[in-house]
Amino acid sequence: MSVEFNKLRYFYDYYKFHVLAIILLLYFVINITHGLLFRKDIILNIGLVNVNLSDQASLVISDNFITTLTIDDAKVQLYDNLYIKNNPTQEEYEITYASHLKLLATINAQQLDIVIMDDSSLNYFSENDFLYSLDELSSNSSLQNHLLTIDDTSSVIEITNSPLMSKFNFNGNLYLGIIKNCSNKDTVLTFLNYLYP
Numbered sequence: 001m002s003v004e005f006n007k008l009r010y011f012y013d014y015y016k017f018h019v020l021a022i023i024l025l026l027y028f029v030i031n032i033t034h035g036l037l038f039r040k041d042i043i044l045n046i047g048l049v050n051v052n053l054s055d056q057a058s059l060v061i062s063d064n065f066i067t068t069l070t071i072d073d074a075k076v077q078l079y080d081n082l083y084i085k086n087n088p089t090q091e092e093y094e095i096t097y098a099s100h101l102k103l104l105a106t107i108n109a110q111q112l113d114i115v116i117m118d119d120s121s122l123n124y125f126s127e128n129d130f131l132y133s134l135d136e137l138s139s140n141s142s143l144q145n146h147l148l149t150i151d152d153t154s155s156v157i158e159i160t161n162s163p164l165m166s167k168f169n170f171n172g173n174l175y176l177g178i179i180k181n182c183s184n185k186d187t188v189l190t191f192l193n194y195l196y197p
Helices: 003-037 055-061 063-069 090-108 119-127 141-145 185-195
Strands: 041-049 074-082 114-117 147-149 155-158 175-178
Touching: 041 063, 041 090, 041 185, 055 063, 055 074, 063 074, 063 185, 074 090, 114 119, 119 175, 141 147, 175 185
Parallel strands: 041 074, 041 114
Antiparallel strands: 114 175, 147 155, 155 175
16 A cells, blocks of 8 residues: 555544544535525515416516515515315315415414405405405505405405516406504505515
């Protein structure tokens, strides 16, 4: 055996754990530093219930909204693939059940501010008293024209024909409701004024 091989063997035998520990420590320090420097705060959580938005429509309600606010380190969290159905078939049961649990968990954790939904899920949200009453929420007359009061305690805004969403073809109406325990009410008001300038 050569002298160089013996030196490498010696180094490997005695310092392998030290080198591994230094590599892991560097990895964690770099990862934490990157996370702190490039972290984006979530300023609005939107749930898409029984709604499949195109990529372009998703950009309008997320990235384009952030651009209008001129905030660099913020983002909008979209919860998509949420399906609520009153009488699901056998094939739809697992998806509906999982979506229902995810929806309840995000509402209870105050990680859901707004829901964009169709006609069928509108009944679900009103029956379970999840929605905030929008009657006195905003003085924007354009919003008041599209306000739909469901009962004494909840209302929604029809957004299918809003200036930003009307360019996308939707099957049926889309409604926007604010969750009662939302944690970003000021941002929600800004979002409503963004949809109906």
